[in-house]
Amino acid sequence: MANLISDRPARLQVDPNSIADDDKPPQTGTSFNIWFLKWSGGDSSSKNYVKSKFRLNVKKDSGSTRAPSNSPICLFFARGCCYKGPKCNYQHRLPSSTKHSNIPTQDCFGRDKTADYKDDMDGVGSFNRYNRTLYVGGLNSISNNKIENVLTKHFQEFGSIDKIRVLYDKGCAFISFKTEEEAQFAKEAMQSQSLDDDEILNIRWASEDPNPHAQRQEQRRLEEKALETVKQLLSQVEEKENKRRKVTVEEVEEEYEGEEESVKLISAPPAALPQIGATDPSSSSSSSFFSGNSLAELKSIRRKILLPTPSPVLKESKVELKDMLAYDSDD
């Protein structure tokens, strides 16, 4: 299936001309809170959830875009309303089939996470906790013996469901996914959507499970993962050491060359760079083990050569900083 998708250009989900300029939800309060995209004030008794006008159809909509393979996923694609289609600069596919390197400080849409969750547990989420679980509210109108089945049907479109736990008396459920990326995607894709009937889902991040049994289980999972990674690291270290042993004969010569190189540096700094910063892109994870080493090298070389730095560089850089400020305020 993955091949099929990659061949086909992404479908245009929404006609750009049909989008209204004002995307505020219908007015239910006195003032609009731009941070929460909600009306505040006024009568709070009337629930101001509005059903989303669009919905992602994974099979139909996903496809190739202009985005490079390591780019994040398009947020509007997940919401079902990307008006750029094949011209989009972000990927139009599920998180499981992307190569996007998952940096823990960003979500699968490339948005920066924060240290803590928002007060309402909505938003991008926290980088301090690996959270695979979503809270799903607004299930009151579904009959009890159908809930699990309906949730499974709708949510497994976006990822592999690990566990579903329904609180029948409260009309909400907790859905765990295999990975955090899938949870992130499902959260955006199913926000304010309805299932088989006309209920409107309200999806948030789940806070930590207070059940001690579940906590222990999570702990065990983490330990298993840690074991695995440590084993992997060890094998990498061994590989590296084996490689090193092969080179030992030439070491004296290499050192000599290194010194010469650093002398050259003064006259032509860029030429010397590959010597130091040269990293194998393919083995980026393995080389990171020695990153401290190479950084130290960089540091020491910088000290050696460039201590008497000319000040003009500084002045010029300040002009740049203004641009940067402008960039920041955009965020």
Add this chain to the structure above:
Amino acid sequence: MSSVNFKSGEEVDEYPDICERCLGTDRNVKMLKQNNGAECKTCSRPFNVYMWKPSISVKKHSKTIICLTCARARNCCQSCMFDITYGIPLDVRDAALKMAGISNGTPILTATKNKEVKAIMADKLESKFKSQEEEDESSRNQEAARDILTKLSQKLNESSPKFLTSKSDRREHSSANIKDLKNVDISKILSKLPFNGVITPPPADESVTSFFIFGINDDLPQYVINEYIQKFGKVKNLTIVHRAKAGFITFIDRKSAEAFASEINLVGRNKNKATPGILVLDGKYPTRVCWGKPKPLGVTKEEHSKLSLVVTKVLKQLAEKDKKFEKTSRLESSSNSSSSSSNGARKVNERKSQAVGRKAKNEDTKYKTLSTDFEL
């Protein structure tokens, strides 16, 4: 247009802690520095922000998001917050260190929720780091990192079984709840559940396309079940209640349901066809499956946990039944085997003669571990 060069930053002593992965693969890295440009995301103090592009093709700038002090305290990259020496997530690293019994530097920054306390702690840490800063600490760090790794591996080899045993946990959990559950009445639910069902022959009623699956442990993910049953045909309903250790699978048509049943029958972990079939998912999650129409599995937490207790009990009984059945069948077959080497006697023959078909033996041992697994 020029920017602060990566290597010619005006301050000699400050240098961002950024891992190689974040710096990218380009030969030259140009960085912009903004003094006190943003609030550190963990300690909320202002810090010097660095921005750069990891490669030309990437449109978005990478930037440091936490201050140098916080990054040093947790030994992570200032941008991606992976561990800077190992390149692994922090929670994984911390778990590994904890398992090896190595205390991890400074947990204060994560322990408190109060922002001001965090800022004060970070200030103290910073002065501590400054006083500590001696010549060439990074090479020592490198050695220390390798030390930790080897230590870790030794410890792991010694004690790995301890981490992976989970049965005691389960027992604790169930025994703690028994008292509260005495008043819960689930006889109505139980009476409708087909614990005595079978996997073969299929029910006469052609409209039944569903299975009752029970003995689902907490650590069996739903997607494992889903992936397995997708092979046999389209799934109409999948209801798994982990708390109750039970669930229902409904196929869209009778044909795929029968294919599923015959597959379980063929795999044949249990020779006794009077009990529900044993299905081992992913080679490690044993469950029991039999034909049965979807029925409610209870609504409250108490009902679920009581039902799970019943399920474990039933599993035990079933395992015993299977054992008995096997014994009797063995006796029967051994009496036959003296005269002829029929199919039924294969197993006994194998045991008597040392020339054993390896495959069959493996299955046998697997089955044994299975039955012990069920006695939770």
